[in-house]
Amino acid sequence: MTDREKMMKQVQMYHFAMVDASLFLDTHPTDKEALKYFGRIKEMSDKAHQDYQKKYGSLNIKNGERDGKWEWATSAFPWEVQE
């Protein structure tokens, strides 16, 4: 696994944990333990996003610009396998 793939896996893992927990919270909106878990995972997800974007480019339009360029449009798309 390349470094890029490893960092992308962190992004995917924490984002997925957030999605999964959010579905649980939709039907259990006052579950204290789930709320705490979501808060913890959200922090890790934010960090994984930041780390990836610093090295490999934008994951959303909020972070579309890097080094004076609109990297959102020029960086690789997720259905392509990166060598």
Added chain:
Amino acid sequence: MFSYQKHLQYPVKIANPSPALAKIIITQLGGPHGEKGAATRYLSQRFSMPYNEVKAILTDIGTEELGHEEMISTIVHQLTKNMSIDQIKAEGYDAYFVDHTAGIYPQSASGSAFSAETLSSSGDVLADLHEDLAAEQKARLSYDNLLRLIDDNDVRDPIKFLREREIIHYQRFGEAMRKVQEQLDSKNFYAFNPAFDRK
């Protein structure tokens, strides 16, 4: 509003092209139990749902299904990207190829184009949620059938992930159903549709 995250929900990295597999997996994009139908079903049904927590689950599962459309499309794209003309002919991909080349088109395994006739948005709270529970089971069984036909672990891995999600969604829709039933009129359980009837 929707905004795009430039990453797949789960990794897809397939080394070997296989038009034979692409031909059956495309059904989970545009077939009767596919992800496009799922997203369309939930993102349409939510407008007549009277309860906020159930609007939330329809919105969030519907949004996740859009991510699953992207995963299935990625699997088909990678399975057909470097296929040879000999493979196209030998593996029966020629009928698809002549219309779509190596592009992505939402259709079933048997070649029918995606149709909204495969789903329902009835405006009736109980009917819609029963449809959603059944839809998750139908998607799950299609993934089970695909796993019976696929040997390549690069392909099995993301398919197994998608299958697991159907089970979680089924669970969440079951909880949504319970929430709705707690609000219904016990004297006239089915005749009363809280999305339309006024008490």
